[in-house]
Amino acid sequence: MAWFKRDTRRRATAATIAGAAAGVALALLGMGTFATHAAAAGSLGSAAAQSGRYFGTAVPTAKLGDPAYSTILDREFGMITPENEMKWDTTEPSRGSFNFGPADQIVSHAAAHGQKMRGHTLVWYQQLPGWVSGLSASDLQSAMDNHITQEMTHFKGKIYAWDVVNEAFADDGSGQHRSSPFQDKLGNGFIEHAFRTARSVDANAKLCYNDYNIENWTDAKTQGVYNMVKDFKSRGVPIDCVGFQSHFGAGGPPSSFQTTLSNFAALGVDVQITELDIAQAPASAYANTVNACLHVARCTGITVWGIRDSDSWRSGDNPLLFDSSGNPKPAYTSVLNALNAATGTTTGGTTDGGTTSGTTNGGTTSGTTSGTTDGGTTSGTTDGGSSTGGAGGGACTATYSTTNSWSGGYQGEVKITAGSAAISGWTVRWTLSGGQSITQVWNGTLTTSGSTTTVANASYNGSLQPAASTTFGFLANGSPSTPSLTCTGS
Numbered sequence: 001m002a003w004f005k006r007d008t009r010r011r012a013t014a015a016t017i018a019g020a021a022a023g024v025a026l027a028l029l030g031m032g033t034f035a036t037h038a039a040a041a042g043s044l045g046s047a048a049a050q051s052g053r054y055f056g057t058a059v060p061t062a063k064l065g066d067p068a069y070s071t072i073l074d075r076e077f078g079m080i081t082p083e084n085e086m087k088w089d090t091t092e093p094s095r096g097s098f099n100f101g102p103a104d105q106i107v108s109h110a111a112a113h114g115q116k117m118r119g120h121t122l123v124w125y126q127q128l129p130g131w132v133s134g135l136s137a138s139d140l141q142s143a144m145d146n147h148i149t150q151e152m153t154h155f156k157g158k159i160y161a162w163d164v165v166n167e168a169f170a171d172d173g174s175g176q177h178r179s180s181p182f183q184d185k186l187g188n189g190f191i192e193h194a195f196r197t198a199r200s201v202d203a204n205a206k207l208c209y210n211d212y213n214i215e216n217w218t219d220a221k222t223q224g225v226y227n228m229v230k231d232f233k234s235r236g237v238p239i240d241c242v243g244f245q246s247h248f249g250a251g252g253p254p255s256s257f258q259t260t261l262s263n264f265a266a267l268g269v270d271v272q273i274t275e276l277d278i279a280q281a282p283a284s285a286y287a288n289t290v291n292a293c294l295h296v297a298r299c300t301g302i303t304v305w306g307i308r309d310s311d312s313w314r315s316g317d318n319p320l321l322f323d324s325s326g327n328p329k330p331a332y333t334s335v336l337n338a339l340n341a342a343t344g345t346t347t348g349g350t351t352d353g354g355t356t357s358g359t360t361n362g363g364t365t366s367g368t369t370s371g372t373t374d375g376g377t378t379s380g381t382t383d384g385g386s387s388t389g390g391a392g393g394g395a396c397t398a399t400y401s402t403t404n405s406w407s408g409g410y411q412g413e414v415k416i417t418a419g420s421a422a423i424s425g426w427t428v429r430w431t432l433s434g435g436q437s438i439t440q441v442w443n444g445t446l447t448t449s450g451s452t453t454t455v456a457n458a459s460y461n462g463s464l465q466p467a468a469s470t471t472f473g474f475l476a477n478g479s480p481s482t483p484s485l486t487c488t489g490s
Contacts, residue, residue, distance in 0.1 A: 040340040044321075044332075045078030047339035051294065054079040054116060054301035055339065058275065061085055061102045063311065064109055068326050072307050074113045079160070081118040081274070081303055082106045086155075087127045092147055095131050100154050107158050118274075118303065119159040121166035121210065122148050123194050125180030137185040144182065144190070145197050152201040161206035161241060163274070164198045165191050169211055175224030191228070192237050199238035210243035210274055217256035217263065226264060233267050243274035247305070247314075252278055252285025258292040265298035266461070266471045275305040277312060277319035283334035286321070290338040295411065295475070395419045395489030396464070398428045402480040409439075410480040413473045414455070416487055418464035423489035425462040428472075429454045430485050436478035444472035464489075 041047035048055035056079025063069045073080075084090060085103040092098050110117050123144060135143055152162065168191055170178040177183050182190040191209070198207050209229065214222040225242070232239045242264050246253065261271045273293055278285045293299035306312040310324035321332040399415045416426050432438075432451045444455040461470045 041336075044076045044336060044339065047336055048302065049078065050340070051342040053293070053299070053339075054303075056080060056116075056118065056301065056303040057307050058083045058303065058305045059106055059109075061105045064105065069307060069311070070109075072322060072326055074115075076307075077115065079116045079118060079301060079303060080106060080110045081120045084127065086119055086151065087121060087124065088132065088147060089127045089129045091151055093129050095143060096146070098150055098154070100151075103155070107155065111158070116160040117155075117158055119152075119155060119162040119205070121163040122151060122198065123164065123182060123190070124166040125168075125178065125182065128181065133181045135181075135185075140181065140185050141190075141193070144186075144194065148194060148197045149201050152198060152205070156202050157204075159202075159205050161208050161272075162198060162202075163210040163243060164207050165194050166210045167212065168209075169214075169221050169224050171213065171221065173220050175220035175227075177224075192232065195232070195238050206240040206270065207238055208241040208243050208272070208274075209239060210245065212245035212247055212275070215244050215246060215248075215257050215260055216254040217260040222260060226267075229264065229267050229269060233269070239269060241270040241272055241300075243272050245275035245305075246273045246277075246289060247275060248278045248285065248289070250279040250282060250285065252282065252288045253292060257289070258295055261292060261296045261299050262473055265296055266473075270298050270300045271296060272300055273302040276302060277305045277314060277317075278331070279314070279317040279319050281309075281319055281321065281329055281331040283330040286331040287334040287338045290335050294338065294342045297411075297413075395421055395423045396426050396487040398485040398487035400430075400483055400485055409475065409477050411473065411475055412480065413471055414485065415469055415471045416457075416464070417469040418466055418489065420466055422465050423463070425457050425490040426464070427454060427456045427488045427490075428485055429488075430483035432476075433478070433481045433483075436476055436481075438474050438476050440475040441472060444474075446474075 041050060044055040055077060057073065057077045058081045059073065060083045082103055085106055090102060091100060107117055109115075132140070132143065148164075152159075168177055168180070168183070170176055177188055177191075186193070195207055198205075209225065211221075211225055213219065214225050216222060229239060229242060231237075244261070264271050271293075273289065276289060278289070290302060293302055304320060306320050308322045308324050308326055309315055309318045309320050312318075312320050315324075320329075321335060322328055396419060397417050399417070401413050401415075402410055414428055416428065418426075428444075430453055432453055438446060438448065438453060441455060444458055444461075447454045447456075455472055455474075457470075458472075461472075464470060
């Protein structure tokens with residue numbers, strides 16, 4: 001089958017490339033903050049699995065018959081995304097006539113080799129057969145519902161996560177939805193409708209929104225997607241994850257990439273890097289990207305968009321982990337080392353009809369965190385070595401947990417919950433133990449005075465309805481301990 005080249009507008013923005021210097025600093029921080037495993041895993045998939053994550057790649061049916069290609073695929077990767085075989089023009093070339101043969105070949109290969117499958121993609125404005133664009137609004141709604149239902153039903157029980165809607169936001173800096181047959185005829189509501197339809201078909205598969213150029217936190221497109229996900233979670237629209245395609249220039253991810261991942265995760269969704277490639281494949285840029293994911297507990301996996309440079313949609317940039325002959329590049333080694341350096345097991349969770357669970361075992365800290373996400377409300381308990389502490393102060397309470405630890409440092413998370421009345425802002429204070437110092441905070445504003453640490457809400461997460469919650473996280477030097485927290489609401 002012909003391989004369809006992707007929209008070249010996916011290439012990295014100038015802002016992404018400009019973040020290179022700050023990105024290298026993040027790579028160095030990430031490399032230094034994880035302890036080394038006693039026995040390093042020898043493949044990307046097995047190394048990622050040590051921290052409860054997956055490492056995958058995009059695959060076309062035509063390459064499965066190439067022994068050199070399939071050898072690398074089955075040795076290195078634990079997750080597969082079909083490049084084009086599940087898109088609308090392949091699966092339903094004429095209305096009501098479905099062709100799942102090419103995708104079935106990939107699914108069968110994955111099943112035979114113990115690999116998970118990511119479904120890509122149910123609703124996308126590109127690679128649509130011509131008959132879709134000519135439909136009236138009512139016919140388009142019916143056709144979209146039927147397409148989602150038929151495809152998800154065919155693959156039910158075989159797909160880990162679906163990219164339900166792909167690339168629905170514009171690139172013009174407006175933060176608004178892009179023009180497409182779905183947007184133009186059905187309006188903004190087509191995205192929510194697609195997710196609700198998908199959940200009605202499969203209660204167990206993760207349902208994801210996937211897009212490119214949403215990695216930089218301050219970009220209008222990023223904020224548009226963030227606000228949509230926040231709205232969906234608040235109203236119970238069934239969304240489980242957000243995919244960040246991560247097609248980067250040679251500078252790698254923007255300096256705010258980890259912040260972006262953390263902020264989305266704080267909404268109660270998993271985050272995943274879904275189509276990673278980096279121009280010229282600098283080892284430090286790849287390590288940067290992987291470490292940003294490793295520092296976010298709900299970043300559950302990474303997928304590169306192809307295996308060898310010759311397989312890439314941007315092959316002229318040599319952006320992948322293996323050269324055209326299938327030899328691992330320095331970027332491969334940097335990624336494998338970063339994955340092997342991740343301490344313990346941090347699982348963002350598997351969603352089965354809205355239930356999220358996972359375990360964290362890192363350094364001297366071990367324990368199990370579980371909770372249920374349903375209709376935008378997240379609750380859970382933390383036991384074992386993931387320490388908790390909390391105190392009421394005015395109109396809110398704060399609860400602490402250690403989400404990761406390593407030799408000389410740790411990652412903490414604080415959950416703020418409003419009391420019986422709504423609040424418009426919150427402030428959490430605690431005293432650091434000897435040797436501790438905060439190096440980074442996300443989803444909050446940090447001030448320190450001696451050993452007293454104060455974190456106030458960010459501009460976007462201060463307002464909480466009664467009993468509603470939000471979180472902020474931080475990285476720190478020193479050994480983790482249970483702090484005595486004071487939360488004050490306003």
